[in-house]
Amino acid sequence: MKPRSLTARVLLLATIWSALGLVTIAVAISALYRQGVERGFNNLLRAQLYNVVNSVSIGDGDSLAGSPALGDLRFSQPETGWYWLVEPLGNFATAPLASASLGVANLPVPDVEKTPFDENYERYYEMTDDVGNRIRVAETEVVLDDQGRAARFRVSGNLAVIEEEISFFASRLNIALAVVGIGGLIVNGLAIVYGLKPVDRARRGLERIRRGEAERIEGDFPREIMPLANEINALIDSNRRIVERARMQVGNLAHSLKTPIAVLLNEARTLEKGHAEVVVSQAEAMQAQVTSYLNRARIAAQRDSVLARTEAQPVLERLVRVMRKLNDTVNFELEVAPDLTFAMEQQDVEEVVGNLLENASRFARSRIVTRAVPVVREDDTTADGRRSWVEIVVEDDGPGLAPDQIGEALKRGRRLDESRPGTGLGLSIVKEISGEYQGTFGLSRASLGGLRAQLILPAVTKDTA
Template sequence: MSQPLHNSLRLRLIVGSALGVILAVLLAGLFIGYLYRSHTTDRFQTELDHHLGELVALIDFDPQGRPVVRQPLSDPQFNVGRSGLYWQVDGPRGSALSPSLADGLRLIPAADEAWHRGRAGAEEEVLQRSARVLRDGQPLTVTIASAQHLLEEQVDHFRFDLTLSMTVVGLLLLGGAALLVRFGLTPVRRLGEEVDRLRNGEIERLDPHVPAEFEPVVTRFNALLEGQAQLIARARTESGNLAHNLRTPLALITAEAEQLENGGQTQSAAFLLERCRMMQRQIDYHLARAAAAGTRGAGTRTAVAPLLVRIVEAMQRLHADRGIRVVIDLPDGLRLPCDSGDLAEILSNLIDNAFKWARSTITVAGGDDRITISDDGPGIPAAQRALVTNIGIRLDPATPGTGLGLAATADLLRFYDATLTLDDAPQGGLSVTVRF
């Protein structure tokens, strides 16, 4: 939840859903409360209308001509003092009051027969209606009333229950909205996982079977990958052609220099041969850079063990006179995020370098996205380790080589955002660790 709202689709959906749920629950609560109040008011008025008709039927007169009601109404609350249910009959010769109008309470008849809010005395607010009838030649005003608090109490009780119910419903809806957002974003999460698998080399293309909303994105992304693959293939083909076109005339110049050397022009021949070797190193170096630049980001992973076994066997044949023993200690199924051709070049350079310097044993170990090659040779002093990754630098000119190996390897690794670390080996020589 620490991400800014505009940067998180999940947050925006959750916040939007929460606001929608809260607004819907509030509006629904208000509407239901309004409907209940209206229904309860109608019910109160219907019941009072019934009692009004009942009251009119029970009106009689005493000997003095004053209106009286000799029988109680059906609701006993009219007979309980200050119960909240009241009736009153007013005539020209006097009035009749319900027993509930105690302690001097009186109703004030309305001017018409509509429902009104009035008062029973100075304190109690009532919902009342008055009817005008003619009995025995006397005009009478009959008023029926209910205390407003009886209606409000029912409405308040309902509102309390409604608030609890709507709160529970709102929480359930919020939980459902959160689950819906999670479910709805599942394709996004799966797409992210596929991109990770693509980056790690487990797949070559994104799965096109996605929801319709994501199909254009996936289709265009796969088309981009396809175009990138074609560019890589074209770049490698052109690199190979360039290497062939450069190496052929370079070989001719080298052969010519060797003829000069055989002819006794040793100084000129040595100069030409040295320049040819420098050109060859530069060609190999820049071709390696081009190949690495083409493979970076292709999302491939290469199984290390089979490739390593082939390289070690080739190096042991090449250095058969040295009698070097190679110990391989790799976890099962180790795969490194590197193109197979580039990984072969990296391992070949490092193992060849180890064979040149080892006395008896080379150890190759690996782990998560790393591989370490150690030898029991003389090692490299810490102060000189930075130099050996420079092109053409050779600490011992007597040792065969071009001085390109570690430099080309280090530069090749940069295109994979990988690192090459030189350290002291446990057996006393040099330990080279590559981390991807």
């Protein structure tokens, strides 16, 4: 999975690149250092080899004679891996000379075809001595006198010296590179966090707009981010103009239709009773339809606007306070969760909740309970999965409705109790408005014994990131 955070993404790429770079540097430096150490080791063996060559000659009795002084005690200590050995060649039959460290042991001679001499008539090869030391041998062959008598000269050194030195260097190198790498990551992290602070400020500005705390992205942004902030502000301004234009058009349409419908209603009263009832009922139906579709148009114009914000607590308290004055025999109880904000226009919230409270007050005997709490809808499949909702529940202790009556109650203009005042439009208006906001509305039996109206409306998302 790709990291969703831009900071985490940049840090991850920087960490991977730094790790690869440091590993490559460590391998390269270690390889170069090994080559240098091995080259120095070979030069040391070559110097020791020619020191032995210069110290050995043919002495009295036609035997090899000489006592090389190599200045290294390891050539006099047994089983150290540091040896020198001089062996006669061809018809030159005499005893070989060897260092005290070699004792009576011998060093095998590899095949010349497998390990040939170089242009200086020298060759270098590795082997394991009798006590298990890995050694490198420098070898050459030298003619000792004018009679053509020659000898093979060999000097060896223990390769453990190289490995110890390389291991010591590698451990110090790794520590140094680790310190550099960790320090580099810390510096990179601080630089990235500091460099992305303007993006974070822009994000917080958008959150303030979404919560209704601001109308524009304010602040001084870098050259790379300022065009984005300007475009967002221009989009918000355009959205605001569209909403205002839609409201104005809806208002103009409402005013243009209100007068003709009022005239029809007034003229209908002067007609004969039979004709008047038909005209009045149709005019009222026209008035209800116009109101409904004007509300739909207005809601559609501002439904997805980031500017539609209404705090739940003051609106609901005001509605309940009004209902208490109109129904002094009913006890109204209100429970509102803190920090709830509807993503709706205030008049739409008042319309739906007011209709529910008015309907409940008609049938309640003595008690109405209203609750507003945040809720998560299981069927919500928004792209970011972070949409919030508010559940409003209005319960009364009235007679309630049978299951087969609930469907009829939600139909426009249907009244199940003709003895009580009303138009039969309240619950249908609640259903239509909640549907326009992609919410839900339902009726069921209340725990108080009466009707339970459940309304789910969109809320402002509270970001904690």
